[in-house]
Amino acid sequence: MVTLPLFSQEEEAAAAEERDAGEEKLASIEERLLARDGPPRPRNFWDPLKELIFVLISARTRTEVSLAVLAELELRYAAALGNWTRLRDAPEQAVLTLLAPVTFSEKKAPALQAALRRITRQTGGALSLDFFAGQPVERIRRWLESFEGVGARGSAAVVNHSALRLRALAVDGHHHRIAQRLGFVGRSATAAETEQKLLSLLPEARWPPARLTAMHDLLKLHGQIRCTSNDWQRHCAACPLLPLCPTGTATVDNVETPE
Template identity: 50%
Template sequence: MNLTLFEDGRLQEIHDRLLVAYGPPPLRVPWPPLRQFVYSMLSSRTKTETSHEVLYALERHFKSWERVRDSSEDEVLRIIAPATFAETKAPRLQKALRRIARQNGGKLNLDFLHGQPIDRIRKWLETFEGVGPKTSASVVNFSTIRGSALVIDSHHQRIAERLHLVPKNTPTAETEKKLMSLAPSTWGPEMLDDHHSLIKLHGQRACTKLQWQPHCPPCPLLTICPTGKEVTSSRDVRETIRR
């Protein structure tokens, strides 16, 4: 199937191929919106395993988000130190928690977001310092809000560019908008979540940031990937010349 044909089926084709290659993603158990918000703030530029460890360490040490909010910045920084840019994330996290409580009648949770229009939720979330489209999409899609949003992390961005779904250096928000326009109308929040998980896994295992070319020949997306076909074509030419 040529990706320049059947515009409406592009993401479905990609999804189906990755599903065959990797199998169904693990079932996600959605978190409360505030927990997802905190995790997403901590996880920026940080490996998934480390991000989870930092989140669990925060919860074990402080026991409540109120104590995270009210403790010294140095204490919070000490706990989240393994996260990338922890010195920036610690004050931003505490500032965000203080603002949430202030705007929510003293209650430190994001449960009031349930039932709100998705666009309004995301616009509000992105007014917090350090929060962009990736974090707002994560809160909307991964948490118990379970709204329609597609999380575009660095893996998803890279693969979308290599598949020529978006031009290079497209802003995250524009990438999400483009991919959402290609997603089948039947895809609900859970399907969008699964699609993100498959793309992320493919980016971690095969379509990596560095030294990805050796993974192109067996790649399940090769025949619909302009970048991969260019790489393998150049390799075939070199092999022919050597012979």
């Protein structure tokens, strides 16, 4: 049987050219943000279960508030035994009280304990995500996203920001907005599609997990301090990415475009 090619040689060549141009643009973005803002703060790469707990409590909550609540949970329930079984088995009201500073605590507290119980059940008694070792990243993420409160951003954070150190980009509102403004994705793209698009432009050989984490942190800071969600507060005129950005160049006069 003859196998017909899905794409013509011209289409393959055009796609490769688009990928190369996209990677070059992203490398330039990385270089410009590093030059302006410096290297991202060093991270602690927690074990994946702790990262999952952070994901489950931190949606739509300021990072410093979520970190403080996580520290309190750890001190109260995990420090003595070195595991999270006491949090899993704690009275629901006690967990709810500790989670009060985060948004939607009345939903997050039961979802968190239900997740810990389910992990224990599915691992045959171990409250641990050690069984992730050696599993394909797509499989791990599919499983994580089957938990209430874990979407593409959360599953990416667990695999990329934890000690697992796997390839993923945890695309939040900042990354999504910046990718749209810089022309990587259209206005109708979802955050998950934005991650897929960006990863498709960042080949594993040159963009290992650690470099993706650093890129994540650089873009997030850029979104917090410069490329803000409010159009009227954007700092396009002083933005190091302006020459690469169709949105910025459409609103700022006399922009020098790169060679």
